[in-house]
Amino acid sequence: MSQIRGPFDEPPDTSFGRFVPAVSVLAASTFAVWPVIAHVPLFPPLGLLMLLGWRLSRPLSLPVWASLPLGLYDDLLSGQPLGNSMLFWTLCSFMIDLIDQRIVFRDFWQDWLIAGGSICFCLILGRLVVSPLAAHVDTLLMLQIAVTTLLFPLATRICTMLTREEETV
Amino acid sequence: MAPPRNRRPGFSRRAQYGLFLGYVIAAAGSLVAAVLLALSAIDPPAFAVLRATVAEVTTPVSSGLSTVGQWFGAIPGSVGSYFGVHDENKRLRKQLSDQHALFMRARSLGYENRRLAALLRLRERVAEPVVTARLVSSSVTSTRRFAVLNAGSWQGVASGQPVIGPDGLVGRILETGPNSARVLLLVDPESVVPVRRTRDGMPALAAGRGDGLVDIRSVATATAAFGPGDVFVSSGIGGIYPPGIPVAHVIRRGPEAGLARTYAQPDTLDYAMVQRAFMPTPPPLTVPQPAPKPTPKPKTKATPTASKPVAR
Numbered sequence: 001m002s003q004i005r006g007p008f009d010e011p012p013d014t015s016f017g018r019f020v021p022a023v024s025v026l027a028a029s030t031f032a033v034w035p036v037i038a039h040v041p042l043f044p045p046l047g048l049l050m051l052l053g054w055r056l057s058r059p060l061s062l063p064v065w066a067s068l069p070l071g072l073y074d075d076l077l078s079g080q081p082l083g084n085s086m087l088f089w090t091l092c093s094f095m096i097d098l099i100d101q102r103i104v105f106r107d108f109w110q111d112w113l114i115a116g117g118s119i120c121f122c123l124i125l126g127r128l129v130v131s132p133l134a135a136h137v138d139t140l141l142m143l144q145i146a147v148t149t150l151l152f153p154l155a156t157r158i159c160t161m162l163t164r165e166e167e168t169v
Numbered sequence: 170m171a172p173p174r175n176r177r178p179g180f181s182r183r184a185q186y187g188l189f190l191g192y193v194i195a196a197a198g199s200l201v202a203a204v205l206l207a208l209s210a211i212d213p214p215a216f217a218v219l220r221a222t223v224a225e226v227t228t229p230v231s232s233g234l235s236t237v238g239q240w241f242g243a244i245p246g247s248v249g250s251y252f253g254v255h256d257e258n259k260r261l262r263k264q265l266s267d268q269h270a271l272f273m274r275a276r277s278l279g280y281e282n283r284r285l286a287a288l289l290r291l292r293e294r295v296a297e298p299v300v301t302a303r304l305v306s307s308s309v310t311s312t313r314r315f316a317v318l319n320a321g322s323w324q325g326v327a328s329g330q331p332v333i334g335p336d337g338l339v340g341r342i343l344e345t346g347p348n349s350a351r352v353l354l355l356v357d358p359e360s361v362v363p364v365r366r367t368r369d370g371m372p373a374l375a376a377g378r379g380d381g382l383v384d385i386r387s388v389a390t391a392t393a394a395f396g397p398g399d400v401f402v403s404s405g406i407g408g409i410y411p412p413g414i415p416v417a418h419v420i421r422r423g424p425e426a427g428l429a430r431t432y433a434q435p436d437t438l439d440y441a442m443v444q445r446a447f448m449p450t451p452p453p454l455t456v457p458q459p460a461p462k463p464t465p466k467p468k469t470k471a472t473p474t475a476s477k478p479v480a481r
Contacts, residue, residue: 008181033227033306035235037316039356039381039434043309064191068198076223079308079315082216083205090199129210131312135358135379141312 021061029074044148053155092118116149221346228349231305299443300324314357337415337432364401385427395427408448
């Protein structure tokens with residue numbers, strides 16, 4: 001095994017803490033198995049929310065391809081067709097990368113706006129893919145988008161909490 | 170404070186290549202995801218096996234959680250009923266005495282019905298139950314309305330079988346795993362159930378809207394007015410749903426269809442019974458051999474040009 005790492009490179013992170021963001025997104029997606037038989041789609045997509053929280057508050061915590069496996073897990077649990085979250089979540093992270101290049105110094109309100117836009121993008125495209133256009137779900141979808149967007153500060157709070165815990169340990 | 174937003178990894182070649190490779194993987198993966206999405210859109214049950222495998226793991230978790238939730242959820246109800254028990258007792262006694270006459274009449278009608286059916290030698294098709302199980306979870310974030318049933322192909326559940334709750338029709342089985350099955354609820358935007366009005370037997374279709382209600386659409390060309398109070402039961406047409414199961418009652422008159430609420434409310438649903446498909450689809454017929462063509466009759470046909478008017 002040759003030494004590829006240069007003399008000034010950081011040693012690779014081997015702690016368990018590097019998995020915390022991915023595990024928290026998976027756990028949030030798992031909330032879809034909560035035993036409630038909903039007849040209106042009002043429950044926010046928590047996996048997407050946690051992914052956006054990590055991506056916008058700690059940009060280096062997840063690699064850019066991480067939304068593929070995380071989205072695959074979310075697709076298998078939510079009722080959406082396979083590939084839905086994989087595709088839209090990855091497109092979201094590409095878009096946030098582009099915004100990162102344009103607007104480097106941002107405050108929290110701008111992050112919240114970006115998160116709202118991403119949530120709109122994912123949920124509206126998901127609705128167009130899966131339900132016929134004549135279905136009467138658009139009002140409820142707006143409500144779901146509003147609920148999810150309002151929960152974004154909570155997601156960033158949880159991300160911060162998890163990182164702090166990880167630092168103290 | 171400006172957080173370390175840029176992903177630029179400095180001068181390390183290895184880190185730069187790693188970052189680039191990450192983008193290559195993400196772009197290729199999103200292409201794959203687009204293909205998967207297109208495949209699922211064309212053929213919805215394409216990845217049923219994958220979903221069923223995950224559901225095998227999540228179904229016991231959900232059912233365990235629901236047991237705990239019901240245990241805690243029952244506490245306020247039992248406290249409240251302790252205080253209201255006297256009034257309720259009085260009300261129930263009154264209801265019982267009111268309905269006694271109706272009950273006797275229904276009993277005699279049932280007897281007469283059986284006797285007449287025996288007289289006609291009517292061959293009744295009895296809907297056999299397959300299994301009774303709990304609905305444990307549902308697609309809470311999606312705009313589709315699926316529920317997960319805690320029984321699968323090991324218990325004899327197969328796709329296309331109707332699911333019936335204590336209050337009425339719930340939906341039908343869409344995909345099955347060994348121990349879990351996915352149920353298409355009545356309120357799903359792609360669910361359509363043939364129904365008839367109890368009052369006069371007028372046929373209609375109950376199509377899900379996606380917002381917790383169903384549309385009652387008239388089958389006939391003339392738009393029938395479905396007003397509040399109309400009750401619809403399944404008609405048995407189509408062969409999936411057995412006839413006579415309560416489906417929905419109209420709550421509001423809509424512009425082109427009546428808005429109806431289903432009797433089995435999916436949130437309050439607990440146990441559900443899976444029945445065999447009422448009249449399963451027959452095996453595919455053998456392709457009929459083309460009959461030998463009859464020899465064309467030597468028929469003198471009047472030339473059409475002769476009778477046609479020359480000038481228009």
